[in-house]
Amino acid sequence: AQSVAQPEDQVKVAEGNPLTVKCTYSVSGNPYLFWYVQYPNRGLQFLLKYITGDNLVKGSYGFEAEFNKSQTSFHLKKPSALVSDSALYFCAVRSGAGSYQLTFGKGTKLSVIP
Amino acid sequence: DTAVSQTPKYLVTQMGNDKSIKCEQNLGHDTMYWYKQDSKKFLKIMFSYNNKELIINETVPNRFSPKSPDKAHLNLHINSLELGDSAVYFCASSQDGWNTEAFFGQGTRLTVV
Numbered sequence: 001a002q003s004v005a006q007p008e009d010q011v012k013v014a015e016g017n018p019l020t021v022k023c024t025y026s027v028s029g030n031p032y033l034f035w036y037v038q039y040p041n042r043g044l045q046f047l048l049k050y051i052t053g054d055n056l057v058k059g060s061y062g063f064e065a066e067f068n069k070s071q072t073s074f075h076l077k078k079p080s081a082l083v084s085d086s087a088l089y090f091c092a093v094r095s096g097a098g099s100y101q102l103t104f105g106k107g108t109k110l111s112v113i114p
Numbered sequence: 115d116t117a118v119s120q121t122p123k124y125l126v127t128q129m130g131n132d133k134s135i136k137c138e139q140n141l142g143h144d145t146m147y148w149y150k151q152d153s154k155k156f157l158k159i160m161f162s163y164n165n166k167e168l169i170i171n172e173t174v175p176n177r178f179s180p181k182s183p184d185k186a187h188l189n190l191h192i193n194s195l196e197l198g199d200s201a202v203y204f205c206a207s208s209q210d211g212w213n214t215e216a217f218f219g220q221g222t223r224l225t226v227v
Contacts, residue, residue, distance in 0.1 A: 032213050034215055034216075036218075038155075041221075042220060042221075043118075043204060043218035043219050043220045043221050044157075044204070044206075044216075044218040045218070046215040046216070046217065049215055051213050088155060090157065094213075101159060101162065101170055102147070102159065102208075102216055103159070104156075104157040104158075106154075106155070106156050107155050107156070107157075
């Protein structure tokens with residue numbers, strides 16, 4: 001079985017400061033990892049993914065994430081937060097080839113304070 | 115053009131009714147999904163179809179029945195609606211099914227009264 005943990009229900013950060021949203025995962029086999037963002041009353045939007053290769057992946061809106069195999073983590077980061085980044089962030093995982101099931105974490109609410 | 119579109123966006127109905135939610139994707143993807151998001155924002159997969167074939171069927175009441183008339187459409191039919199079915203239902207699609215990202219519709223907010 002595959003699972004994702006987002007240990008923080010909410011993260012608050014001041015505008016202009018760096019932000020981190022944490023994610024750890026558990027899968028058998030190689031993980032395929034994703035971050036999505038959900039704005040109020042909207043669907044989920046894809047931010048970035050790790051499939052293979054460089055452990056640091058860059059995505060939309062200046063976000064990046066670092067894959068750490070030994071710690072089974074895939075934390076989302078941004079060097080300088082914007083108020084408009086305030087939203088609900090979901091980490092998701094699929095196990096290796098042939099797996100169609102995308103399992104989501106429970107989400108982390110990011111609030112960027114002006 | 116909307117990549118994944120769901121209709122209706124809002125659905126208010128009485129207990130015991132039967133309702134359908136439609137989903138269409140114009141991305142040419144092979145795999146489509148239905149997710150349920152509860153009041154705590156937790157996302158849980160319900161069904162997945164690959165090339166019109168059911169490949170994921172999670173533990174959901176058999177009152178929920180997906181139907182995929184073709185690769186671009188995945189509809190969700192719900193019989194005998196209950197109060198606990200109130201949630202936001204998201205349709206999504208992806209290419210290949212496992213190493214590419216999923217694209218989500220805007221959601222259908224179902225309220226059962």
